[in-house]
Amino acid sequence: MQITFIGGGNMATAIIGGLVKQGGHQIHVVDPNADRRDALSALQGVTAGEAVPALSADEVVVLAVKPQQLKGVCEALSATLNGALVVSIAAGIRLEALSRWLGGHTRIVRVMPNTPAMVGKGVSGLFADTAVGEADRKAADAIMAATGVTLWLADEEGIDDITSVSGSGPAYVFYFMEGMINAACEVGFSEAEARRLVLATFEGAVALAQSTDTDIAQLRANVTSKGGTTERAIARFDAELVKAAIVQGARDCRARSIELGEQLSRD
Numbered sequence: 001m002q003i004t005f006i007g008g009g010n011m012a013t014a015i016i017g018g019l020v021k022q023g024g025h026q027i028h029v030v031d032p033n034a035d036r037r038d039a040l041s042a043l044q045g046v047t048a049g050e051a052v053p054a055l056s057a058d059e060v061v062v063l064a065v066k067p068q069q070l071k072g073v074c075e076a077l078s079a080t081l082n083g084a085l086v087v088s089i090a091a092g093i094r095l096e097a098l099s100r101w102l103g104g105h106t107r108i109v110r111v112m113p114n115t116p117a118m119v120g121k122g123v124s125g126l127f128a129d130t131a132v133g134e135a136d137r138k139a140a141d142a143i144m145a146a147t148g149v150t151l152w153l154a155d156e157e158g159i160d161d162i163t164s165v166s167g168s169g170p171a172y173v174f175y176f177m178e179g180m181i182n183a184a185c186e187v188g189f190s191e192a193e194a195r196r197l198v199l200a201t202f203e204g205a206v207a208l209a210q211s212t213d214t215d216i217a218q219l220r221a222n223v224t225s226k227g228g229t230t231e232r233a234i235a236r237f238d239a240e241l242v243k244a245a246i247v248q249g250a251r252d253c254r255a256r257s258i259e260l261g262e263q264l265s266r267d
């Protein structure tokens with residue numbers, strides 16, 4: 001597949017990493033930053049440039065700039081789009097606005113990926129409206145499936161929902177890891193030891209959860225001996241309303257996705 005990325009930042013780099021690992025794609029990246037272009041064009045099958053090349057109807061263009069940059073990018077792109085399939089990974093920005101900015105183009109799929117795409121462990125939510133045919137859905141799915149699991153959403157609001165779980169979710173996990181690393185360093189482990197211990201603990205916990213149908217709450221209970229050590233930690237987390245804060249943070253994240261769409265889709 002010939003795929004052009006507009007924007008070669010964090011998320012595009014992660015998706016391109018997954019695609020390069022799979023192989024067999026011709027990838028072109030457009031980005032104003034020379035260092036980013038150099039890093040990406042060093043990858044097998046990837047070229048990079050500053051200007052958007054003329055596209056054609058059998059190509060895919062992935063919009064991977066910040067939501068705030070998307071209107072200008074779409075308006076500039078509409079002249080050279082020539083009917084290409086558009087995949088937008090931008091948070092918040094709705095199909096209606098994308099189509100309007102692209103001069104009435106309707107071959108658009110919205111995707112909410114996440115950065116573990118880089119190592120083939122990504123999660124992508126996808127949505128397209130009924131104007132988008134089966135072949136285009138399959139093409140978008142194939143691109144994202146190269147980076148991990150895909151889930152088609154029943155409605156466009158589902159993109160806001162999944163943003164608050166898997167799209168932004170890796171940051172929630174890294175935040176928890178940061179806290180555990182701080183705790184490990186506080187009791188005397190080196191930064192390197194702390195990182196190794198924490199990552200191995202996450203990896204082990206995920207592998208254990210994936211090996212069974214047992215409820216996550218039960219797996220936690222299995223660690224929490226009556227009158228033991230874990231109980232004290234969990235009691236502190238409960239007293240500090242940690243779980244409620246995570247749920248509220250995810251709600252705030254979803255609300256921001258909706259707000260971004262409303263604010264930036266107005267013009």
Ligand SMILES: NC(=O)C1=CN([C@@H]2O[C@H](COP(=O)(O)OP(=O)(O)OC[C@H]3O[C@@H](n4cnc5c(N)ncnc54)[C@H](OP(=O)(O)O)[C@@H]3O)[C@@H](O)[C@H]2O)C=CC1
Pocket residue numbers: 006007008009010011012030031032033036063064065066067069073089090091112113114115167168
């Ligand atoms: N990061 C993530 O985990 C996720 C991000 N997304 C979405 O992905 C999109 C990109 O996010 P992210 O990768 O984090 O952002 P980045 O800022 O890392 O990447 C955006 C890139 O686009 C470049 N750029 C700016 N203007 C243009 C232009 N006119 N033409 C081409 N390239 C341009 C930027 O260059 P410069 O820096 O010089 O401006 C930058 O390199 C966003 O819409 C975000 O909502 C979705 C899911 C997860």
Ligand SMILES: O=C(O)[C@@H]1CCC=N1
Pocket residue numbers: 091163167168
């Ligand atoms: O923080 C953001 O806006 C982007 C979208 C999802 C993850 N990162």
